[in-house]
Amino acid sequence: MAEKPQPARVLYCGVCGLPAEYCEFGSDFEKCKPWLIQHAPELYPDLVKDTNSNEADKVSDKLQAASISDGAGASSTSKPEEVKRLPGGKIKKKDKQEVIIEKVVRNKRKCITTVKGLELFGVKLSDASKKLGKKFATGASVVKGPTEKEQIDVQGDISFDIVDFITDTWHDVPESAIFFIEDGKKVSAVD
Template identity: 85%
Template sequence: MAEKPQPVRVQYCQVCSLPPEYCEFGSDFEKCKPWLIQNAPHVYPDLVNEANAKDADKVADKLQSTGLSSGAGDGAASSAPKQEEVKRLPGGKIKKKDKQEVVIEKVVRNKRKSITTVKGLELFGVKLSDASKKLGKKFATGASVVKGPTEKEQIDVQGDISFDIVEFITDTWPDVPESAIFFIEDGRKVPAA
């Protein structure tokens, strides 16, 4: 007689309710990590190694701190720089910190109509919706906040306003230095100053 096939038992993450193999693609991967280390170490061996390394570092730090407080040691350990936390994306890629710069690019469409895009104002603490209103009023044109190709928000202004925009930005928002404003010309980044 043929054996009756047994149903496949699928394990689901208790945090994001996805199978462990797909946790890294969910929105709560950081919250899932402790559960994954405990319940599915075979799926993400790098997480287990990382957790073990952090535990070893904590133990070493405790040993050093107790050794320094009791008078042992020459103080060299206290002058060692602390490693700064690196933000990692799923897959282990390191997330780069954005440079504080404003990039202005003119995009020509239909041979005579153009759009000027302004990227990076939010890095200086400027609210993009307010900035688009001010740009629209100043240059008497349409301006809106849109998501660019890299999923970051940018301001699209109708028309070619690249001739006056640098002066307007530095006057309106004094936190934005002129040295941090760049134009894209022929695919190259050119300083505005």
């Protein structure tokens, strides 16, 4: 009597849901790599080699960073500074606490004044937009800017009174931290 054929067992990726052999053709292959290395190393031997070399690089980077901080005269009582690193090894800079006001002219006569950076001083942007809209009797809204950070767009040219309003309403915002963008240059509002 002939043997009954057994069904083929397919290993599906826990991240994207595709069969593990097809993960490289999916849209989230970078996200799938750690899962594949752990659950299906025989399918992608190059990934395993790459991770082993990357881990060795990370260990050597940590050792170099530790020797640099030890050589800089760091005392044993101080905490080491935590540096936020982005993918690719770039160091993320902290945002400067400053408010930037920019006037954008559209259709040759209509203006929009954008206010960026109020959230760095602990100001809730939705409340700030309501107060700005009431004070200047115009429309104001919180929108995402080109850098994916939220900013306040106020209809009209309110740049003449906005500095006084900001410093009077939110006392944590010093006048020295407010800047205007004029002709592509950052100009202090204190002048």
